[in-house]
Amino acid sequence: xxxxxxxxxxxxxxxxxxxxxxxxxxxxxxxxxxxxxxxxxxxxxxxxxxxxxxxxxxxxxxxxxxxxxxxxxxxxxxxxxxxxxxxxxxxxxxxxxxxxxxxxxxxxxxxxxxxxxxxxxxxxxxxxxxxxxxxxxxxxxxxxxxxxxxxxxxxxxxxxxxxxxxxxxxxxxxxxxxxxxxxxxxxxxxxxxxxxxxxxxxxxxxxxxxxxxxxxxxxxxxxxxxxxxxxxxxxxxxxxxxxxxxxxxxxxxxxxxxxxxxxxxxxxxxxxxxxxxxxxxxxxxxxxxxxxxxxxxxxxxxxxxxxxxxxxxxxxxxxxxxxxxxxxxxxxxxxxxxxxxxxxxxxxxxxxxxxxxxxxxxxxxxxxxxxxxxxxxxxxxxxxxxxxxxxxxxxxxxxxxxxxxxx
Numbered sequence: 001x002x003x004x005x006x007x008x009x010x011x012x013x014x015x016x017x018x019x020x021x022x023x024x025x026x027x028x029x030x031x032x033x034x035x036x037x038x039x040x041x042x043x044x045x046x047x048x049x050x051x052x053x054x055x056x057x058x059x060x061x062x063x064x065x066x067x068x069x070x071x072x073x074x075x076x077x078x079x080x081x082x083x084x085x086x087x088x089x090x091x092x093x094x095x096x097x098x099x100x101x102x103x104x105x106x107x108x109x110x111x112x113x114x115x116x117x118x119x120x121x122x123x124x125x126x127x128x129x130x131x132x133x134x135x136x137x138x139x140x141x142x143x144x145x146x147x148x149x150x151x152x153x154x155x156x157x158x159x160x161x162x163x164x165x166x167x168x169x170x171x172x173x174x175x176x177x178x179x180x181x182x183x184x185x186x187x188x189x190x191x192x193x194x195x196x197x198x199x200x201x202x203x204x205x206x207x208x209x210x211x212x213x214x215x216x217x218x219x220x221x222x223x224x225x226x227x228x229x230x231x232x233x234x235x236x237x238x239x240x241x242x243x244x245x246x247x248x249x250x251x252x253x254x255x256x257x258x259x260x261x262x263x264x265x266x267x268x269x270x271x272x273x274x275x276x277x278x279x280x281x282x283x284x285x286x287x288x289x290x291x292x293x294x295x296x297x298x299x300x301x302x303x304x305x306x307x308x309x310x311x312x313x314x315x316x317x318x319x320x321x322x323x324x325x326x327x328x329x330x331x332x333x334x335x336x337x338x339x340x341x342x343x344x345x346x347x348x349x350x351x352x353x354x355x356x357x358x359x360x361x362x363x364x365x366x367x368x369x370x371x372x373x374x375x376x377x378x379x380x381x382x383x384x385x386x387x388x389x390x391x392x393x394x395x396x397x398x399x400x401x402x403x404x405x406x407x
Contacts, residue, residue: 002306003240004069006313006339009260010184011068013120013291017188020062020195023205023227029055031387032221032231034207034245035238036060037067038183039365039376041190043237045111046384048197055229056191056199057221059206063187066239069341070373071258071297072186073275073287074108074179075126076101076151078370080349083141088348088404093397097350098149100394101371104378105179111377112181116196117189120182120290124275129161129172131280136171139279143173152176164271167327178275180287183373207245210234212360219361233387234362236354237380240344242364248354250347250400251368254282255309257316258297260289260337267292269330276327284323294333296320300343313340344368351375353383353398 011017031047033040036058047054058064076098086094112121130136143155153175162168195201209222213230221229236242243251267273267288277285282300289295299316303309317338324333345368346352354364363383367376385392396402 003066004339004341005306005310007337008068008339009293009295009337010070010182011063013182014185014188017062018192018195020201020203023057023202023223023225023229026228027055028230029053030231031055031233031235032057032219032229033235033237034221035236035242036062036191036203037065037237037239038070038187038373039239039367039380040235040237041187041194042376042380043235043365043383044194044199045190046381047387048194048199050384050388052388054194054199055231056194056201057205057207057223057229058201058203061203062191062201063184065241066341067183067187069258069339070183071285071287071295072181072183072373073277073285073371074105074181074374075175075275075371076105076178076374077126077128077175078349079281079283081138081142082145083138085349086145095149096394096397098146098151100378101374102151104374104381107381108181108374108377109179111190112186115189115193117185117192119186119189121179121186122181122290123177123179124287125272126175126178126275126277127165127172128175129169129276129278131278131283133170135279139171139173146173165327166269166330180275180289181373182290186373210359217361219359232361234359235365235383236359236362237365237376240342240368242366243344246354246356246359246364248352248364248366248400250352251344251366252347253304253342253344255301255303255312255340256297256343257299257313257320257340258295258338259317259320259335261294261296261333262336263292264294264331264333265292266331269328284320286324293336294324294331296324304342309340309342313338316340345370348404350402351379351398352400353379353395354400
């Protein structure tokens with residue numbers, strides 16, 4: 001899959017990342033993780049102290065896929081409003097989902113403290129504003145639902161927004177204690193952590209086939225280099241490229257765009273350097289980085305053709321900068337990095353753990369959606385629980401055939 005193209009920022013923040021050897025012999029393991037991005041690293045993290053024999057294989061280099069293009073706003077709220085998810089799944093279902101999202105962010109923070117490498121995790125508040133007057137009522141309903149679940153947030157009226165920011169909007173939800181992270185460093189930090197714990201990691205090792213040994217109850221994975229891996233359990237955590245292995249009907253793709261600016265000297269007009277996004281669809285979002293840059297993204301297009309996606313990149317780059325300048329006219333920005341890539345979501349708004357008959361003893365981690373890093377943290381823990389303990393009480397919430405109330 002042609003995931004993305006453009007000029008990448010995150011890899012420049014870690015110019016000499018750790019390297020791992022290619023697979024050079026057949027091997028056996030308890031758990032094989034296929035993928036080398038954030039979801040694979042998160043899966044390995046939760047298995048690092050399990051006592052199991054775990055192996056990670058990545059066809060290129062660690063963090064080289066969509067992780068390099070991830071803008072990594074760490075939030076529990078997503079583009080599908082929770083009030084709408086309650087209508088589809090029920091209040092009890094979504095109450096548990098909200099709790100798991102909150103826990104996932106806390107566990108991401110804890111993981112960054114355990115790892116030796118700095119992931120640039122930082123707690124940030126979020127401003128989620130109404131893009132038009134018609135969106136105010138549903139924003140209020142969303143606020144009330146989150147308040148019921150004890151989330152720390154405030155509803156801001158127009159004058160309160162104007163007192164904090166150099167732009168005006170009619171209303172907004174202001175959420176406390178979301179976050180931001182460097183996804184490239186986070187992935188490398190976790191892989192370095194698990195490697196030091198004894199998990200074997202192989203780069204430049206690509207899967208090219210699989211079959212199930214019924215006698216030994218093992219999955220046998222073959223690689224392009226001619227070696228095989230026998231595993232009791234397999235986690236396919238290959239990000240969007242997991243769809244090339246198993247096509248999941250609930251998943252669809254659009255094209256998205258983002259720009260990273262040169263460093264900015266003065267953020268005095270940007271209240272607490274909050275994460276910012278909006279109710280419009282497609283939306284625009286923005287955040288800052290540890291080295292004082294600004295990432296502006298969004299303006300999604302409903303195209304799945306790489307040539308069409310790429311042809312719009314320069315126009316979208318200029319448009320994103322233009323939209324930022326309207327909101328923060330005194331912050332002078334210059335684009336330095338810009339890229340476009342596929343962005344995957346699900347039909348019902350929840351991420352997926354895929355368990356399929358044609359892949360026995362296997363899990364597909366599809367942490368797709370606008371909060372992909374948070375979703376992957378949550379799903380990785382559930383899968384690890386299922387492997388280590390034999391069951392996770394939350395597994396059925398995210399299986400590909402989870403029930404909808406309104407079909």
